[in-house]
Every structure is written in structure tokens, then in C-alpha cells.
Amino acid sequence: MNIMKKIAKIVGIILAIFALFIGSGYAILEINPFGNKPGKPVADIEHKVEIWGEEVAGNHSGSKLDDMNIKGNPNRLLATFKFSTSIVGEEYKDNEAAIDTFTYVHEIVGGYEKSTYEDEPYLIPYTRSNSDSAIIIIPGGGYGFKEMDGGTAEGKEVAESLNKAGINAFVLHYRSNPYEWPIPQLDVQRAVRYLRYHANDYGIHPDKIGLIGFSAGGFQTGSFINLIQGKNLFPNSYQLDDIDAVDDKVVSAAMIYPALTYRYNVPMLFASFKDEDVKSPEVREELLNQTDLSKHFSTANIPQFIAYGTNDLAVGVKGPQEYIQSARVADADITEIVVEGQNHGFKQEHYMREFLEWVKKVFNSL
Template sequence: MIDIWNGKIPGYKKTDDFAPALEKYLIKDKKSRGTILIFPGGGYTHRADHEGADVARFLNENGFNAFVLHYRVAPYKFPYPLLDALRAVKYIKSKSEPWQLKRDKPAVLGFSAGGHLASMVGTNNDLYRNIYKKKLNENGFKSDQIEAESSEIEALVLSYPVITAGEFAHQGSVENLLGKSPSQKSLNLFATDKNICAETAPTFIWHTADDASVPVENTIQFSNALSNKKIDFESHIFPNGRHGLGLAADNKYVSRWTDLLLDWLEEKF
């Protein structure tokens, strides 16, 4: 595990037995390859194992270097998961030469609540970047060489993502990230479909229509927002499938999403 904060974790609770960390899955050859950073889901209470290492190995098998971010979850609140995510992007970029990574920006892949976190990163919005900088300053974090890197990403991949704080919200994710009585300002920050900008990364997004945990409207609203901002995107909604499928190896029809993704990455990334 890699300490992305070099022992100076902003907002870290010293009684905590968990520290944010990056797990690397690099292809061992001398070829410079594309890089994908993975955020597992878990409703901001945990990080689902099957949406991390298994996905990284799948990406390795298909020619991509991969990283899994073990980001902070409850009792940590916003913006600490975002801080870990943006720092991870910067950290990976800072290691592009020794790890033989392509210098161009990495892609980010998130599942469920990890998809929400990825969508905050992938908007490439100064709104979230400024929150990051402000919180680092508030915690007395001294800038280092890693902070000289941009947190901008090249491509965004969202799997049954949590997006909205409105009618179709996943209330558990909202409460775990923002608390029980969040302000309207906080809810507006949570709803990433409202914060897409012209610089938002090209996006691949998929969901199942009968998802009983995170309504498919989360994907529909994000897709609509991308369309309104004229952001390049590809969206797939499968008719049936439980929430949290990951690679969907146990669902022959939905498992097609991985082939669709690989085709999209070849075209866009």
C-alpha cells in the first residue's frame, strides 16, 4: 500500500486505524501504457472488495495499468474522500516516469458511491479543486512536489453511480458523506449532475433499469447534463440486474459492459 499523503494526512484522526492508501497494479514490461484509477463503491461506509482488485486485474489483462484507491469513508465527511481522490490523481501523475506510465492524464473508474466520488473528480471543475485547496490550507498541509501536478483526468467511467441529492438520491450515501441535516449548499455540491462544466472529461456510464438501491435516474440525469453541456459520452442502460454487479461475471447480458468499455477506451483514451 502506498501512502499518498507521505505521512501528513489532512484531517486525520489519530485514533483511526485506517489511512488512505493507493494499491498499484502495474503491467511488468517496458511499454508505456494507459492508466486507470479505481474507486470501489460502498455507500461511503466501506470499499467493496469486488469493485477493486478484481477490476484492476481485469484492466491489466486488457493492457491497462491500474490503481485502487482506499479512500476515507464515514465517520469522515465531505470533503475528505474528495481530498484523497484528487491527491491520488496527482500522486499517480508524479510517478509517471519511474512507473512507466503514459504522461497524459489518467482515467478514473468508479462504482456506486465510488462512482459519485469519481464524478466529482471527473467534472474537472474548479469548484471541487478550490474546496480541495481550501481544506488543505485549513489543515496546515504544506505543499509538496506532488501538489505541483494537475488533478485533471482524461476520461471518466461510471458504473451504476450515485449522482443526485434530489428525488432519486441514495440517501445512505448522502447521509454518510454530508451528515443527517446537510445544508442546501452541501446538497448542491453533492449533486454532480449540477456541476458539470465545459472541461468535464468524456464519460462512459452504465446502469441497470431495475437497480433497487441506486435508481437508474442517477445515470439518466448525469447523461442529460452531459448532453446539455455537449460533453462526449456513451451511456448504457441494461434492463435487469441487481445493484453492485461489479464486472457482472454472474450476469451474462450485463457483463457486456466490459467489452463496450474496452471499445470506448480504445476510441477515446
């Protein structure tokens, strides 16, 4: 029986992660799954707006391949399978190669990112006339990829639902593996500042901007508001510009089936931090403590919304529950949506109506 339970759990984990790839619009298996060719284009990529100026904080001309542990000559299907099982679990495992190999096959060979550290983060706008509110949408992907790279469930589809409700939406393409903390979070900060700086251009009130993040995008959201917001964590060589002087305030933050700690996805640390740090037991424990958002809750002033499934085998339920408990201890305004029986990557029908009602109340109160 124990063996059968273990097998069932492994299958559930695989299905949970694959939901991000297949179940909601992702087309990795439609595009030569046994080969290495460019992937399906990002939806509405022709409308993208780059959020950084002449200099992108954290970028340089070095090769990513020099820093990545890429094994063999993998195909997409095999790399996806290995990645989907490599980022889950409370036990430390040296899964650097599986994560890096997948990022290489999907993001770099797929054409979504460059082979050098010269990527240019961007927003894809979905605007509405006569609307002064906006939500920045942050897709997930375990920091090994972004769901919007070939998919639409955590990007365009969410934007369309927001538009129907009369809310402007902007989907964020941020930097991920092999970029390291806090580079992905700086892209969230820059996106907020970019929208506030260009608020008049989009007809947006600068104090009516919120966030919604999915899975690792939920960690992007939570880590930004609790650990990054209001701080200057730029590399020393970076030259500040006018947008960097803008307030990075947001008025709402939503996290959907979020990873709010690495405690339950320990191997995923390899997608966000230096491999030598992750391999060191002492440093790894420090990283786990530093990135456990329930231990660093500091945003009682920001209304927050969290939805998670009770059968989430990818990130589990403890992370969201611990974070919510910390928020309540701090007397924060937090809304909890428990989706009974749902695994990771559940569809909009399980949270969107409640989210729209909630966020409209937040915007209308301003």
C-alpha cells in the same frame, strides 16, 4: 397488491446492496458473521503504496468514536442488514446510528481503518510492462465502507481485466465515514497527482490517466471531476508538498451503477456530512443541491462513460439519466450503457467489453 409491491421493493433493495457484500466476492458472512473479529484482508495489501506524505490532509489524532453514533453491541450480520436498508430512498430518515454502527463493526473492528482520524489512504498497483496508460479504480460502499475491504469485484477483478487489456490499474483505498466532505474526494485528487508525479517510475504517460468508479465510487469520480478538480480545498492547517503542485488532470472518467446525487439516497448524507447539518431541513436541502452533479456539470472536456441497470433499486436510474442529460446539453463526449433488467452491483459481463473499447479509443486519440 400495494403491500406486496412494497415488500418486493424492500427485498430488491436488500438484495441490491447485499450484492456488494456477497454476490461478487465479498466475504462478510464467511468471517464469524455473528461476532466482531477482523475481516478478510484487502487483496494484495502487501503491495500498497501510501499516497500522502508525512502529513495527510484532514487527519488528526482525535477518536472517531467520539463522533460516531454507535448503538448496542451489534454483530456483523445485523449491522450489515441495517446499513443496507438505511442508505436508500428519497425521504429523509435519521439513519445516522445504522450507518455509524456498520462502519464501526466493519471498518474499525474489521481492521480496515483506525479508531482515530489517522488513516493513510493508499493505492494497490497492478502494472503491465510496455503500457503507458493507467486507470485508477475507485470501489463503492455507500461511504460506509469500501468494497475492496474484503471484496474483489470492484477492485482486484477490475484491475485484472484492465491488465489483460494492456492497461495499468491502481485500486484506491480512500477515507470514508466518519470523514466528511471533501476528504474522500481529496484522496482521489491526491491519487491522480501521485500517479502523475511518479509517472516515470511506473512507465506511465502523465496525460494518459483515467478513472473508473463504482456506486459511491462513481460519485467519487463524478464529484472529483465536476466539483474538486483544479481547486485547493485543503484544510487551512495543511502544509502543501511537491505532489500538491502537480496538475490533477484526468483524460477519462467512467462511472458504473453510480450514485451521482444524494437525492435518491438522502439518508446516505449521514456518511458524508455533519449529522447536525443533515438533520437541519434547510441545510440538508443546500447539501442536496450542492452535491447533485447533474446541476454542476462542468466537464465537457473529459470523455465520460456511464453504465447503469434499469432495475437498480439501490441508487435508481434517475441520477445517471439526469447527469447524462446535463452532459448532452453541454455537448460533452459521453457514452451511455443501459443494462436492461439489472439491479445494482451487476457483473463485468454487462459493461467491461464496451468500457475497454471506449477507453482504448480515448487513450489512442492522445
